[in-house]
Amino acid sequence: MLNTHIIKEYAYELGFDTVHITTAEAFSEAKNIIQERIARGLMDGLPWFTEERAEVSCHPDALLPEAKSIIALGMVYLTEQPEDDREATEPRGRIARYAWGDDYHDIIKPRLKRFSEWLQEYTRTELGSEAETRLFVDTGRMVDRAVAQRAGLGWYGKNTNILTKGWGSWLFLAEIVTNLPLEPDEPLKANCGNCEICLHACPTQALPNPYELDNQRCISFLTIELRGSIPLELRPLMGNNIFGCDICQEVCPINKLAERRLGLRDKQGTAQFVTLAEINRRTQPTFQPHKEFLKRPAVGSIPELIPLLALSEEEFRDRFRHSPIKRTKRRGLLRNVCVALGNSGDLQAVPALVGALHDQEALVRGHAAWALGRLQGQEAHAALQVALLEEKDDEVTQEIRYALSTFSET
Template sequence: MDLVTRIKAEARSLGFDAVGIAPAAVGAREQARLDAFVAGGEHGGMTWMADTAERRRDPAALWPDARSVIVCAANYGPGHDPLDDLARRDRGAIAVYARNKDYHDLLKKRLKRLARWIHEDLAAEVKVFVDTAPVLEKPLAARAGIGWQGKHTNLVSREFGSWLFLGEVFTTLDLAPDAPEADHCGSCRRCLDICPTDAFPTPYTLDARRCISYLTIEHKGPIPSEFRAAIGNRIYGCDDCLAVCPWNKFAAATRELAFVPRDDLTLPLLSELAVLDDAGFRARFAGSPIKRTGRDRFVRNVLVALGNSDDSSVVSVVERLLGDDSPLVRGMAVWALGRLAPDTLRRRADLADTEPDVEVAAEWRAALAGAPLGDDR
């Protein structure tokens, strides 16, 4: 058994569904795409993208001794079409990848076991990376033959569709690389056309500042008003461009129990999530990637979804959050209440006069200007 075959067999024995070998380089086209992304400010508030751009664009800058990258992938395919969840307006749609355990933890453990085996049995130096390091994972996965970057910039696999987690082992071994996967998108543009916020300026480019995944996960401030209605009931991430891909017809539901959705993270009631305090939030999302957003940003997202729900039964829940300690929550509560019950908002307008936060005060002004006058004020 040759060296590459041995490494791939070991990786698969650890539970990875696909393995490929790439040279420790990403290519000029991918470097240019990253440079344009950062130069255009399309990374938004993700300042680390700019801070680590030089290391991100060249694996040799990250680790000069690396010669090869072993790219490992795990299938997290859902058992249903996530687009069906968008019709449940009283419930929150959570991105498929976040409905159970944080994949970083599981993949890192498996990658470390693979790396230890390579170090001890093959006498090579290794480094392990899972998403959090400045690595262009998707271009490396494409060079390793696992898939190709589609027009939505995400990885697409002929075998697994859109649903792959990625991790890498950098090594000093000079391994024979796999043939890169060709682009099989053709003339299809379903992923571009379905985006609710028009986050793709052109095929193969993403403006993260317009992306619902960025807005609900990475963005720290209020959700910009122009995107709130388009967010619908998405409270953490967005699967639209992934789910609509025709290559998903070959995908299969994951068999990894850590990725099978938890019942309480599958379309949870928005009204239950809105009342979570910090302790309740931490308890509910223990072990989940959702926990890293923090309670305030998460409830912000829930309030946007409640404002889009047309559900008058939640007005009292939203009204209670007008007095929340977090300005982020208070501001979104103002907007949501203005959508659901403008007359109730008018009755509470005295709060606007004492609001200390500038952004929340602006939310009050905007909501009151758009709310019809009520006779009950």
Template sequence: MPSGQDHRTIETALAEEAARLGFAACGIAPATADWAAAARLDDWVAAGMHGEMQWMAARAAQRRSPRALWPEAASVIALGMSYAPAADPLALAARQDRARISVYAQGGDYHDTVKRALKALARWLIDEAGRRGLEPPQVKVFVDTAPVMEKPLAEAAGIGWQGKHTNLVSRAHGSWLFLGAIYTTLDLQPGEPHADRCGSCRACQDACPTQAFPAPYRLDARRCISYLTIEHSGPVPEVFRTALGNRIYGCDDCLAVCPWNAFASAAAANKAFLPRAELAAPRLAELLALDDAGFRRLFAGSPIKRIGRNRFVRNCLYAAGNSADAALRQPVAALVGDDDAAVADAARWALARL
């Protein structure tokens, strides 16, 4: 390397640049590894546990390994951005006039924030490789919208392990990491895979309100509150409606009880994910009154926007039905004749309970 050049390895420089861009965790995995997770994915889809998420089945072959999606890939850079909350995610459980929104959706849309940082890091990598006299690599960036197994990749790259709740757990950041990946043709030195640190703990399994874990490390999405409130279309099966409590978008229970969160610090969270005041503890009565335009205004720039007004208000009606709050009878009754069949069904159910 010519005099005056950077004597850090490109891997070290990469980790430092990732931190500068707001990533709390960075690791490297080989794109050629044999992913044991692929067999688990096949079994999971074959058992129908993906529910209505048909893209999981349709693109399962591409999801099996990095090279199945992009044959030219040599390395995978796995990245995590913290959204560790300052407040207890379970604190609103007893506030039945309020709605509970999953921590990750109370701030800005993580897709935008993480992808912007991934693109910046990918551009840096291309420039840095050229500066070091290497052939400029090709890169592809992914965050949650492509057939990429971010959690097994992150485990292989050493930034955490896939816990019994099937989400990634970090010794430094607990269960509060948004994951992204950069696939590249550059041959980088991989890290060591992270060991499983769950031990005999089953706190996440026991905390699930709908018993969505038929076994450790296995999630039946069809029973998961996050799936039911976000991905599931039409009426939620009645057997799960009471268990929803006042959760209207996602569920943090299995994440929040993980003992490793004791090491997570809200100071490490990206400021883009700080909760918006109107979403931290919203009143159910106000949410029930939302029409489509009002919904779009309230959730502009939020991941919640993608489920639409009808599915969102449906969820709010189940929460109202679980509230035992007579003051909600009037806003609930106003929705019995809603044009959306699932909303009207939820309104009738809630009104009968109130």
């Protein structure tokens, strides 16, 4: 058998923060759970997440016929503390931490490729034949979290995310399936014990039971994956989250501990202002926060909402070219911004929302109408009445009528 230390060392050299190994046996339990979740409608809204996909993604040999082992990798995206928006004078939106920096797919995929090339070279020298590999991160047909759990990289949190001892769940998962027989690691014994803080913290109650996520209620799904209208009853519960959501991760004591370890949070749980240089000074030499995942100045973590409503297609593309945020497209992001502005209760947003009633995208116009209904006031009411006369799209007309119906008679 090959020396797994050498393989793991190379993973660290490439910038992965944790590496474990498991066998390529089927993930039968995960398959049953996923199929049951699909049957109960908990994966609704993700049309590509089919039973057939689950079947393949839980059978590594369907992806590589001679599969023997899986190298499970993690890359930490914990870099800086979240900014505080409580003192802000203009309404701001929250972006999930994983999207503050560069798109992780673009950062991890090339490294997986280099890892695979190195592994082929190494096995050619050591064994006289090249290893076969298949590479996965997120979008591939592989159950990233089930692999990480069995490889002992972390344990399932009740919010369904994989938690690690050092970094909580603030890490991306990736894997290499190979035909090499490698010494597997043991799963961890750790678990969340009695803690259920995350289940109660979710504002949309997307975590009905431990280890169970109702996709269509998850703010991450609503703000990133959903292409159409956000259900009316969920909009007021979404707060100012405009791309993804970290609530079930932020409240997790294991995650808070990880942030504290980096000096990002004090013992009382208050976020600390810490620069990257300071983080580097305080942490052991084994961990360097990845500069790729630091907040990009053009994106930020709590951007001002009103200027986002003025973005043209071209400006959207320029600003979010390297960011995961490009996934929502302009219309998805502006839809989310409208909801957040509606929830802000801040009348400063009214003129921008009135402008958005004339956006080129029906999706944006409809959500702008909803936001104006939520903010109320004479200016909002008058603008909605004008828009009702001009609007040609049925769905938007319905949104405007609904918004108008929420104004009390004067």
